[in-house]
Amino acid sequence: MSELRWNPQLGEWVVTATHRQDRTFLPPRDFCPLCPTRPGGLETEIDRPDFEIVVFENRFPSLHREASEPAVAGSPLTPVRSAVGASEVVVYTPQHDGSLASASLERIERLVAVWAHRTLELGARPEVDYVFVFENKGEAIGVTLHHPHGQIYAYPFVPTLLAREVEHGSRHRSEAGSCLWCDLLQTDRTDGQRLVIDAEHWQASVPFFARWPYEVHISPRRHLGWLHELRRDEVADLAATLRRLLRAYDGLFGFSLPYVMAVHQRPTDGGEHNSYHLHLEFYPPNRTASKLKYLAGSEAGAGAFINDTLPEETAPALRALAAEAGR
Amino acid sequence: MSADPFEDLVVDRVARPDGRYVLYYRWPPADIADTAAPSALHEAQEAPDSDALDV
Numbered sequence: 001m002s003e004l005r006w007n008p009q010l011g012e013w014v015v016t017a018t019h020r021q022d023r024t025f026l027p028p029r030d031f032c033p034l035c036p037t038r039p040g041g042l043e044t045e046i047d048r049p050d051f052e053i054v055v056f057e058n059r060f061p062s063l064h065r066e067a068s069e070p071a072v073a074g075s076p077l078t079p080v081r082s083a084v085g086a087s088e089v090v091v092y093t094p095q096h097d098g099s100l101a102s103a104s105l106e107r108i109e110r111l112v113a114v115w116a117h118r119t120l121e122l123g124a125r126p127e128v129d130y131v132f133v134f135e136n137k138g139e140a141i142g143v144t145l146h147h148p149h150g151q152i153y154a155y156p157f158v159p160t161l162l163a164r165e166v167e168h169g170s171r172h173r174s175e176a177g178s179c180l181w182c183d184l185l186q187t188d189r190t191d192g193q194r195l196v197i198d199a200e201h202w203q204a205s206v207p208f209f210a211r212w213p214y215e216v217h218i219s220p221r222r223h224l225g226w227l228h229e230l231r232r233d234e235v236a237d238l239a240a241t242l243r244r245l246l247r248a249y250d251g252l253f254g255f256s257l258p259y260v261m262a263v264h265q266r267p268t269d270g271g272e273h274n275s276y277h278l279h280l281e282f283y284p285p286n287r288t289a290s291k292l293k294y295l296a297g298s299e300a301g302a303g304a305f306i307n308d309t310l311p312e313e314t315a316p317a318l319r320a321l322a323a324e325a326g327r
Numbered sequence: 328m329s330a331d332p333f334e335d336l337v338v339d340r341v342a343r344p345d346g347r348y349v350l351y352y353r354w355p356p357a358d359i360a361d362t363a364a365p366s367a368l369h370e371a372q373e374a375p376d377s378d379a380l381d382v
Contacts, residue, residue, distance in 0.1 A: 045349075046349065047341070047343075047349070048351065051351055051353075052351075052352055052353050052354065053352040054349060054350065054351055054352065055349070055350040055352070056343075056347060056348065056349040056350065057347035057348055057349075059347070109332065110336075110352070110354060112332075113332060113333045113336050113352075114336075114352050116333060117333065117336060117338070117352075228333065230332060231331075231332065232331065232332035234332075235332040236332075
């Protein structure tokens, strides 16, 4: 059962999805539900023997296209809503092994096109206020299937982090008369210390305010809000920048680095949001090869992140590896 | 090469027996794509109010 429960302390919705307890958990490769269905083989989620990129509705959705009524009664203090929306799985490739870091540039460009298409279609649904494209990679993040894939959630509200970014971007526009992210891009480029990749149309850097040791944000130089606004040369440059970053990550400790990738676009709630600037955020959990950054007391209990590293020191390591990956 | 990065995208929409949809994205060679189907992205842009997810 799924429903939305209102948290009046924080002013945000929580999604309950108890059926997800039963989802497939790290199956052996012969039982991978994201591999194509081969003749005579296991019937998987994908009923064709081959494909380029596939999107399908999650068998264990958090948000539903046709949501049932909440199973519990709310109250004026703690209202409940149907968990309407969408939960999609994006399978990057028919190949079971590998990652985006090992994908061809053409495949990554096509993946960006799929993300853009899903954002347009899901965002056009009147009940969808935000389309969130993301990837959880690696068991350290809690991934339950190893086959290269990402996910898309279409929420009937603007999630808290995005709402705060939209609000602060709008406030910055009112106060400074400029785009917050354009200003951050310029600051990082001028300073130079936190730059990781300085490409033609995109810039990757460890933010001054990074919460995670090797957190990186990739932003387009041009002010735009959605992936579908990108030109072909910008998509190609994004694919190259993305792959360089992921290869730098994999070179950092000598193994395929786990991460969360979050694509931050404008809401689709009908508001203007012209101040908001598309960008991608990456949060690897590793602070060393063998030590993870956990969301502990300060982070989970107070919402205040403690970063054990300096962005000015982590960025040069990633920058050197990204330069090598670009050769 | 076109400036539009999404114009050659084609999507096959399939309904599973349990009602869930599956979207197969493909990129036919340019001469086939020109006649096979309009850009899926442009379809969605041209009909933003339609329920494009019905399969």
